[in-house]
Amino acid sequence: MNRIPTRLLVIVLAALFAVGVISPASAAAKPYCGITWGSLPKSVETPSRNMILDVRAGQHACFDRLVVDLGGRDLTFRSYDVRYVPVVIQDGSGDPVPVRGAADLQILVRAPVQDEDGRVTYQPDDRRELVNVSGFRTFRQVAWAGSFEGQSTIALGVRARLPFRVFTLAALPGSEQGPRMVIDVAHRW
Structure with a gap:
């Protein structure tokens, strides 16, 4: 039986x-496109004398990319904390910064938006839409969450909680290109 x-x-x-x-x-x-990044927080804290100059975005075959352009005395930059959160909180006030999408990625850049003399180096035209990400596969909205006490926060609304990576690029010697912080979010798992 x-x-x-x-x-x-x-x-x-x-x-x-x-x-x-x-x-x-x-x-x-x-893995999808060979991506093995995961969705856990990525954080590095190294002293920096850089400031934010610009924020831009681009699309790639396997991921969407957000780039934070930096300037200042340091040729390298490695001071950030990037993580999924229930809602991104505005620097200084603690107010929520809601963004479109099913998941919120909080991008904390340990760099201000003014130089050592207090001159503003980055001021978004529209705090709710730092860059146009309409038509992107993963990004839904990029919003400004403020700058306070030497650090700045960006709210990135994404389609879902997807794998992401963070890395930095050093300034290009002999050019005006400063260091960059790059956040890639995969289109899917």
Whole structure:
């Protein structure tokens, strides 16, 4: 009697495997576009004498990209905290900064928006729409959440809680291009 259920189980499992309901572990483990970033917070805190100059966005085959252009004395920049949060909070006031999308990515850049002499280096034309991301696959909205006590916050609304990475690029020697902070958010898992 025990052989019939065992045989039946083997037949059912073989059929499920054949039609693709059950797949080998190697096929299930293959990441989208080779992306293995994950969605946990990314944070680095290194002293910096940089300030924000601009924020821009671009689309790539596997991800959307946000770039924060920096300037100042340092040729490198590595001072940020990027994480998913229930809602991004405005610097200084603590007011919520709601953004379109199913997930909110808080981008804390440990750099002000003025130089050492107090001159403003970045002032968005529209705090609710820093850059136009209409038509992007993952980004839904980029909003300004303020600058307070030497750090600035950007609210990035994304389609869903998706894998992201953060990295920085050093200033280009012999050019006016300063360091950049880059946030890539994958189109899917």
